Amino acid sequence: MAKRLTQQDIARMAGVSQATVSLVLNNRTDGGVRIAPETRARVLEVIRRTGYVANPIARRLHDQRNRILGVFTYEAVFPSTRADFYQPFLEGIEEQAEVAGCDLLLFTSAKATEGKRRIFSDDSRIRLADGCVLLGRSIDRDDLAQLVSEGIPFVSIGRRDDAGGPVPHVGADYVSAVRNLVDRAVALGHREFVYVGAGTGAESSADRLRGFKQAVAAHRVAGTHVQFAGLDQVLDAGITAVLTEEVSDGAALVLAARERGLSVPGDLSVMTLGAATRPAPDDVALTGFRIPRREMGRRAVQALTEVLEHGTTPRELLACEFVAGTTLG
Amino acid sequence: MAKRLTQQDIARMAGVSQATVSLVLNNRTDGGVRIAPETRARVLEVIRRTGYVANPIARRLHDQRNRILGVFTYEAVFPSTRADFYQPFLEGIEEQAEVAGCDLLLFTSAKATEGKRRIFSDDSRIRLADGCVLLGRSIDRDDLAQLVSEGIPFVSIGRRDDAGGPVPHVGADYVSAVRNLVDRAVALGHREFVYVGAGTGAESSADRLRGFKQAVAAHRVAGTHVQFAGLDQVLDAGITAVLTEEVSDGAALVLAARERGLSVPGDLSVMTLGAATRPAPDDVALTGFRIPRREMGRRAVQALTEVLEHGTTPRELLACEFVAGTTLG
């Protein structure tokens, strides 16, 4: 296999020193550095001819920058079961990376331990990249804490609680989004609510439940929380408005109600909180909100750029757009 | 930001030299290297206490290998309009990369010129990876020739004609796949065929048309080739079996025929050749074949591994699976 070219090789070909090649390559003109135009041209010509590119590894060893942004996901990125969930994020990430002139490193080699990947394995490659975007519904807290304590530049997609320090993130404002749904339902006369879903564990779940509780408290209406709920349970409790974390749960309720000859939203209103971790039927136009996934991806890369350039700790929540649907009335 | 610990730091704490730390860390016992048990224990204790992990960058610099595989596409990978096309390939690539213990680098930094990315721009980063997988319907011939002549390790997904030398690739055997379709149609009594599509330009198109021509010649039946075809044209020419490169073209013909009150496959048979570059309706069960996209991705990475290890030039065509559908009779 042809050995990769080094600056030393280029230097030899151009009849100059390695240092000169480096200076030409980086277009250095400051600090009393001068290269004669013809020398510069000669070196550039050799570089052009050979297609030489500086070894990013060596470069990074020296100056901590190689224009590579890592993307770490806790599951494989492409498998189609998850594709609908991850894809919009990745679109945004790719789009903004292109703008920033960075390449994306997908950490596929991260060994899966017990079905979950871990960021810090024996031979963690996370430092290959300048910084890293973290993607996944829930992220291991120990991993997060280590990222923070080691000062590795990263941005999480999705809000994260502190982990031994503030965690830089670009999330969705679920609290406001859920409150908004309850507000609208109350305005339509609803007084008996139920929140169906975990409501805990991942921050995204907790935020939704928090928004729900804030809203029902503010309106002084009845609001309960259950992990799972069948149609009977809901009806027996006199509920008129259901909010489900999972899109598929909401769709299931609507279908069950209609099979039973009930009208949605006539007899029961159903709203979904946008978590599509499972495939859901697309023939039910649920009322709910749209998570700005693509925008979150874009903003995460922008935020990462800020982290890299200014060492800040950006935390930002993006608004979710109300989706009218047909299941709230 | 706390500076990361180095082996030098560990060495100081343990009262040994940096070399000793490295030897302990790598558990080296061969080549006349000996470390006293108590010294080893002392070093390990410091490592445990501090949570030190070797900097992978420095490690790679020494090992001449970064276990990064590049993925170059002429368009953005993730946007949903293209997702159906690229995704299965990427699934396979990711899967095999994980097996090989490599990370994937998406060349998003290659700025698009006139809507297309180019591999060799002013500051091509293609050499950043150990090797590279090329993905795209058609690949710029100049780029290809340069890759070959510069001896850059790469594998194309999709068969490619020589470009100043053989081009390593993992493709689909369209010639056989199309011949197979014609064989089946002839066996069912068809004698008047038409091939609808480019049939030229990309190798994938040319291969399909070649298979078609070989088959009609072998069976001594009538077979014409047109770029585009309306339903009237087809019927006027007395055609009984249509093969369309594009899935959407085939679907359009079927729908047009049925609207006209014709039966498919009663009055007209339609087969598609699997090129889904445009979204197509999924309610028409077209007869055709399945391109083994995922498998192609997997094999491409395997082939790239061979290129890297043995400097070979693998060329391989994978068989397409017949899809019965309901539009051939």
Next chain:
DNA sequence: TCAAGGTGCTAATTCGAATTATTACAGGGT
């Protein structure tokens, strides 16, 4: 003619870890 000042380039060092060559020292035998 010699210092002053500018120009164009290079030698040497740095980054962190891996590896090879080498040294230091103890103990045993003569």
Next chain:
DNA sequence: ACCCTGTAATAATTCGAATTAGCACCTTGA
């Protein structure tokens, strides 16, 4: 006292690129 052998550790070098200090050469001007 001397050599030899084994053991345990270190000094020095390597990887490829970036950077800094400084060297050699050329003009000027007095």
